[in-house]
Amino acid sequence: MEAENQYKKGLWTEEEDKVLQEYIKVHGRGQWNRIPKATGLKRCGKSCRLRWLNYLSPNVKRDGFSEEEDDLIIRLHNLIGNRWSLIAGRIPGRTDNQVKNHWNTHLCKKLGIIKRQEPARKLGDDNTSKIPHHEDQQQQGAGAILSTNNSNSDLNFLMNNATNSSAEAMEAVLENKTKEPALISDAVDHHHHHQASNEGTVDFVDESLLFSNDDYMLINSPCIVDFLDAFPVDLMCPRL
DNA sequence: AAATACCTCAACCGCAGGCCG
DNA sequence: CCGGCCTGCGGTTGAGGTATT
Numbered sequence: 001m002e003a004e005n006q007y008k009k010g011l012w013t014e015e016e017d018k019v020l021q022e023y024i025k026v027h028g029r030g031q032w033n034r035i036p037k038a039t040g041l042k043r044c045g046k047s048c049r050l051r052w053l054n055y056l057s058p059n060v061k062r063d064g065f066s067e068e069e070d071d072l073i074i075r076l077h078n079l080i081g082n083r084w085s086l087i088a089g090r091i092p093g094r095t096d097n098q099v100k101n102h103w104n105t106h107l108c109k110k111l112g113i114i115k116r117q118e119p120a121r122k123l124g125d126d127n128t129s130k131i132p133h134h135e136d137q138q139q140q141g142a143g144a145i146l147s148t149n150n151s152n153s154d155l156n157f158l159m160n161n162a163t164n165s166s167a168e169a170m171e172a173v174l175e176n177k178t179k180e181p182a183l184i185s186d187a188v189d190h191h192h193h194h195q196a197s198n199e200g201t202v203d204f205v206d207e208s209l210l211f212s213n214d215d216y217m218l219i220n221s222p223c224i225v226d227f228l229d230a231f232p233v234d235l236m237c238p239r240l
Numbered sequence: 241a242a243a244t245a246c247c248t249c250a251a252c253c254g255c256a257g258g259c260c261g
Numbered sequence: 262c263c264g265g266c267c268t269g270c271g272g273t274t275g276a277g278g279t280a281t282t
Contacts, residue, residue: 011250011276033267049268050251085270096270101249104272 008042012051016041020048021056054097061093065102073099074107 012020019039027038029052032045041048054060065073069091076087084096084103091099 009252030268045267046253046269047251053269054250082271097250100271105248 006042007036007044007047009047012043012055016043017051017056020051024052024056050097054095059093060095060098065094065106069094070102070107070110073103074111077103077107 019041020035020043023035023039023041032049035041035045035048036043043051072091073087076090080086082100084100088094088096088099
């Protein structure tokens with residue numbers, strides 16, 4: 001209780017920023033909880049981390065979002081839902097907070113998405129509501145199916161409701177995800193094949209394959225761009 | 241010019257998961 | 262295995278700025 005009160009809240013001052021920057025210049029990132037003790041800064045470690053990651057880090061871009069970035073965010077959101085850190089990780093210079101704010105303030109409006117008042121339907125809880133409503137898909141994007149929790153039960157749901165060929169594709173992807181990370185192109189091929197033979201259905205791809213390793217799955221790589229092109233917004237949100 | 245409404249985004253909060261002793 | 266600590270994530274809040282009345 002008392003320990004919490006010793007920390008300041010609210011906007012950071014230039015002075016505080018300088019102190020934090022100096023500390024990180026010398027000691028590097030991490031060990032956030034040591035910062036208040038080491039520097040005398042009246043901020044908790046969590047606050048220091050957030051300030052650095054969202055504002056002070058030289059990697060953070062401060063200018064407005066470009067059309068390309070918007071497009072990327074929309075596509076990724078349709079694929080994986082509110083996984084802001086994953087989305088931000090694919091957009092150089094953007095933080096999860098920036099992406100989240102940008103989505104909530106600009107892109108929602110742009111897409112005409114209305115936030116639902118009722119709690120999100122829990123997958124697996126209710127058999128009668130397992131298949132997403134068309135209306136829901138319109139409002140939140142099919143990616144919202146995956147947004148709350150990509151648990152095994154969700155995965156089972158997806159598998160159960162996928163068409164045979166897409167389920168096979170998923171299985172193939174899952175089998176290979178621990179071995180060859182770049183099998184995404186196979187998934188895309190599979191998708192194209194499936195799309196050609198089965199118009200109007202929605203395929204699924206395991207996000208852990210997509211985002212499992214930062215070293216090889218850069219969003220700007222031809223591979224991931226191909227993949228995103230294979231999942232256009234209108235496919236994921238059929239009547240958007 | 242003042243009051244009010246609206247918008248944006250930095251920061252906070254609570255929770256979950258990983259790590260370590 | 263358990264508990265404590267740390268980090269990271271997503272949802273939410275609210276201060277400050279801007280637009281409107």
